[in-house]
Amino acid sequence: MAASASSLLAAAASSSCAAISPRLPRGAQAAASVPSPSRHSCASLRASPARLHRSRFVASASVAPAMQPPAESRVSTVVDVDLGDRSYPIYIGAGLLDEPDLLQRHVHGKRVLVVTNTTVAPLYLDKVTWALTHNNPNVSVESVILPDGEKYKDMGTMMKVFDKAVESRLDRRCTFVALGGGVIGDMCGFAASAFLRGVNFIQIPTTLMAQVDSSVGGKTGINHPNGKNLIGAFYQPQCVLIDTDTLNTLPDRELASGIAEVVKYGLIRDAPFFEWQEKNMSALLAREPSALAYAIKRSCENKAEVVAQDEKESGLRATLNLGHTFAHAIETGAGYGAWLHGEAVAAGTVMAADMSHRLGWIDESIKKRVVDILEQAKLPITPPETMTVEKFESIMAVDKKVADGLLRLILLKGPLGSCVFTGEYDRKALDETLHAFCNN
Amino acid sequence: MAASASSLLAAAASSSCAAISPRLPRGAQAAASVPSPSRHSCASLRASPARLHRSRFVASASVAPAMQPPAESRVSTVVDVDLGDRSYPIYIGAGLLDEPDLLQRHVHGKRVLVVTNTTVAPLYLDKVTWALTHNNPNVSVESVILPDGEKYKDMGTMMKVFDKAVESRLDRRCTFVALGGGVIGDMCGFAASAFLRGVNFIQIPTTLMAQVDSSVGGKTGINHPNGKNLIGAFYQPQCVLIDTDTLNTLPDRELASGIAEVVKYGLIRDAPFFEWQEKNMSALLAREPSALAYAIKRSCENKAEVVAQDEKESGLRATLNLGHTFAHAIETGAGYGAWLHGEAVAAGTVMAADMSHRLGWIDESIKKRVVDILEQAKLPITPPETMTVEKFESIMAVDKKVADGLLRLILLKGPLGSCVFTGEYDRKALDETLHAFCNN
Known part of the structure; x- marks a missing residue:
């Protein structure tokens, strides 16, 4: 399935802050050079759910003039993962963690357990806790902070999630939130699938790798000493919330790591996307917001x-x-x-x-x-x-x-x-x- | 849903060795006093699949004269668990482990891992291995023998199952076989659900508790130090094979333990079954084969x-x-x-x-x-x-x-x-x- 240049462009545009920059020059390459508003100028705005526009696996021209939002709103991109009664949305946009409504509508019950790690917690745990509880006094949030790194993606570390959940007396109506990269998403998802034989969970991926790949599609699991991801479950989240602002704190090496999966989508099924990457790799490495947003959106669409x-x-x-x-x-x-x-x-x-x-x-x-x-x-x-x-x-x-x-x-x-x-x-x-x- | 006395009786009869004793006196109480053939006289016989008669959740009079099997066949009872594409049969009968065909038709792939414990392995592991491999040279069987008891139903013990599976290089086309009581069934089932994100598995329950309850319905899991079964999965087996002969080696205390769940079915939804139990408890405790077979069948039907x-x-x-x-x-x-x-x-x-x-x-x-x-x-x-x-x-x-x-x-x-x-x-x-x- 190949997308036309103009539809690719529109898709890229949809991930930027459309309230300020709704129109874009033509041409696929332009996607990377779109002047992007400061993400911080967007950060305090609230999206109206009606303003979220959805794409169902195809990059489509979806910023019609009639949909230009008022100044106080933000347009995010939504990619739907269509799995019958286990369908869910992937929200993609800058500053989405500043929009409590988006997150709160996917929380089930009154208790939330945020699973994160020692690197991400100082950066985003307070923000996520705020987003979960703002104007929502009925919800209480617990958190468990795991050591950071692939070598901790094991049964012993996952047990800490269960320990915290049991100690906090969480019940079946709780929600687990994965805040971090692929290791956190995989472990939190597997723990959510197994705690009380399954509770709700939400993915908030903060690395490019997790945003373009591991947070989408429900593969969860841990490593066995003799093999990667040998123990796990297929378990779908309630939603994936990708705040592209979180990439601002991502080390270069981690950014490049995510790009490897972006390249993969082009190679296996999306030649135009690969060609776009060939032309826009320097923009991706320079973290141009519209280029990153487009790469994330197109990757999620392919994966979905x-x-x-x-x-x-x-x-x-x-x-x-x-x-x-x-x-x-x-x-x-x-x-x-x-x-x-x-x-x-x-x-x-x-x-x-x-x-x-x-x-x-x-x-x-x-x-x-x-x-x-x-x-x-x-x-x-x-x-x-x-x-x-x-x-x-x-x-x-x-x-x-x-x-x-x-x-x-x-x-x-x-x-x-x-x-x-x-x-x-x-x-x-x-x-x-x-x-x-x-x-x- | 209540079954009539005559249908209860027929159901009881269907679990005994119908080749020899196809006709039974009328009256529910008689179910416990049906003269049962020696199970060993049945043990060398082979059931023809066509002779297995099925009940779909209701106790029905299913041993019609036209269905009387020839002398070399055995009639087992089959209770179907109707779950769409995850439906599976529960086979109930004496000597079913002497019928390799029954087991082999539910094995996927060429590799089998039998999960059992130190108590059951000396009694039935060789027999099950024989049943899996008899006239079936393409299948190889590995086994892992866990310590026996509820206190070992934990993550550390379950890891031994993964270790064995990885060490044996089992792949997605393998089959796990749970041979033992509820602890083994729950742990093996959970391990099967998680190994490579899900492989096939078969339940061979050897305790009354597992035969009437835990092996049916797909609840699997392990204990957390602070709570029973807090970690697990809903994961359905390919089949449940209940060889009632395995009850011959069950200690009295274990037998009584299983009866507690039998009583439960009567209390929550099946008054005639409860009344039957009141009249036949001594037959159950004396292990009269037809009484046990009827109690197992009726319990499985209720659960299914x-x-x-x-x-x-x-x-x-x-x-x-x-x-x-x-x-x-x-x-x-x-x-x-x-x-x-x-x-x-x-x-x-x-x-x-x-x-x-x-x-x-x-x-x-x-x-x-x-x-x-x-x-x-x-x-x-x-x-x-x-x-x-x-x-x-x-x-x-x-x-x-x-x-x-x-x-x-x-x-x-x-x-x-x-x-x-x-x-x-x-x-x-x-x-x-x-x-x-x-x-x-």
């Missing part, structure tokens, strides 16, 4: 469309794991947290492209564009030196995509934006790729 | 009917927890494993009946019949002396049925076989009951 068609990953959804089998092996092999997830995904994506090219499934030019865009994003394009062929093989053998002993992979095939999920490939190509990327 | 209407316990299903709020407090307060679950349920049921009577919701005669039948089953009718009012109150405050701070209870109301699930009761009655049953 895939998840709506294949929630439990019986096929299509697996394509979202391009490069991830190699990446999980890197993360597990190098020690959780040594590399950021997106860094491992970048190297894994290059390996998948290399293998696809060895199989004769893609032109060399595509492989080169993959390497180029990831290098431009300052992401690694080879695995760490400590990874050996044996290490890759041994860890990949417990990958979730192994079925009856056969390792299935997502590989690029055909023109840009096309991929396959298959166990039918020449094993020699995999061996060659592993040997080409490892020292032994 | 409730679960089909309310899988996730939004209302009706909670009624299956008659006495359980008190019981969970006893189990948690006395220390997991000090009392068997059914023992705690028995005392809790008496407390619920007492409170119902104080509220004026049931006649004294019903309360007396509750006490009498549980005493006849040699079950406790008061909590342990260590339980104080404060202990009850503090533990019940974290019960899963608390909603927005209000403790909802299942209480008897009206004629025998009627109950309500409500938070609207005079708190004084609860206080009086607690004080009447505690020393302080």
Whole structure:
């Protein structure tokens, strides 16, 4: 599904502060150069729910003149994840945490447990607590602050969430809120799925990685010492609230990590989006708000469309794991947290492209564009030196995509934006790729 | 929903070895005195799938003359749990573990992990392994043997299941088999729900408690140090296989524990079944096969009917927890494993009946019949002396049925076989009951 240049542009515009800058120059590239209002000038405004405009998986021209909001309102973008009675909205916009209504309408019951970490808590916990309780005296908020990092995404750390929930005597009508990056979202979501056999939860992702990928689609879980995300649940949130202002505090390395997943969407199913990224990578790295907002929106739309068609990953959804089998092996092999997830995904994506090219499934030019865009994003394009062929093989053998002993992979095939999920490939190509990327 | 005496009888007959004893005298009481063939004379026979006859939640006369099987076949009872695409059968019969076909048709993939405990493994692990692999060389079986007892129903013990699964490199196409009582079924089911975000699983319950209650309906989970079953998932098995021969090795105390749940079904929704139990309790305690088979079948039918209407316990299903709020407090307060679950349920049921009577919701005669039948089953009718009012109150405050701070209870109301699930009761009655049953 490709979006036209003009629809891409409109989509980008919808994520900026339309009250001040509702009209944009034509041309896809312009999306990155849209003059954006200061996010702080937006921050005190309140969105009227009616002003939220929704896109259902397609980038559509949705800022019609009649919808120009009054000065005191803000327009956010809403991407719907269509899963029947488990459908939910993804709100995307600057300053959304300054809008208590948006969050409060998705809180069930009177008790909230915010799950966050030592890095994010000092930055946003007070703000989120305010947003949950402002003009809402019936709601009480508890919080649990976990250590930060992939290496803490384990059963022991998740038990702290249960301990806090039990100690606070939370009941089935409570709501868990994940405030942080992918590790917090995955752990809080899994804890929400299991506490009292399931309570409501809300995702407030604060990293680009979580905003474009992990907070959407209901995959939750923790790591096993011998493999990433081997224990978890499919469990959908009530909503995902993406306040793009939270990216202001994100370290550069974390930003680049998120971009690896943005690149993925282009490669597996959205060639125009990939081409847009090639032209706008410097704007993304410079954190131009409209470029980031567009990249987030388009990523969420791609993910929502895939998840709506294949929630439990019986096929299509697996394509979202391009490069991830190699990446999980890197993360597990190098020690959780040594590399950021997106860094491992970048190297894994290059390996998948290399293998696809060895199989004769893609032109060399595509492989080169993959390497180029990831290098431009300052992401690694080879695995760490400590990874050996044996290490890759041994860890990949417990990958979730192994079925009856056969390792299935997502590989690029055909023109840009096309991929396959298959166990039918020449094993020699995999061996060659592993040997080409490892020292032994 | 009440079953007629003749249909009750036919239902009882259907669980015995119909190849040898297809016809039975009339009258509900006769169900317990049906001459049963030696189970060992049945054990080497094989059931033809076509001969399994199914009941959909109602006890129906299903052994028609035309269905009399040939000598080399066995008739088992099948109760269907109707949950759309997650529907599954409960097979009930003597010697079902001697029928590999029955089990094998529900195994997905080529790899099986049997989860059992140190008590059950020496008795049935070889038999189950044989049933899984007989004439089925493509399947390989791993097993993990956990320590036995409620006190091990925790995260640390469940991790051993994940460790074994990862170490054995099981993939999404594997099947977990729970072989044991309620603790094993709950832990194995939760592990199956979470391993790789969900793999197939089969329940082979070997205690009466698990056969009449915990193995059916998809409630899985583990205990938190401060509360029973606070962490878990709703996750349905592929099938439940109840070989009533496994009750031959069950200690008397465990048998009585299961009877507490059988009594529950009568009290909450099936007066004729309760009356049947009053007349046949001695047959149940003497382990008369046809009486046990009938009690298991009727219990499964009641449970299946409730679960089909309310899988996730939004209302009706909670009624299956008659006495359980008190019981969970006893189990948690006395220390997991000090009392068997059914023992705690028995005392809790008496407390619920007492409170119902104080509220004026049931006649004294019903309360007396509750006490009498549980005493006849040699079950406790008061909590342990260590339980104080404060202990009850503090533990019940974290019960899963608390909603927005209000403790909802299942209480008897009206004629025998009627109950309500409500938070609207005079708190004084609860206080009086607690004080009447505690020393302080």
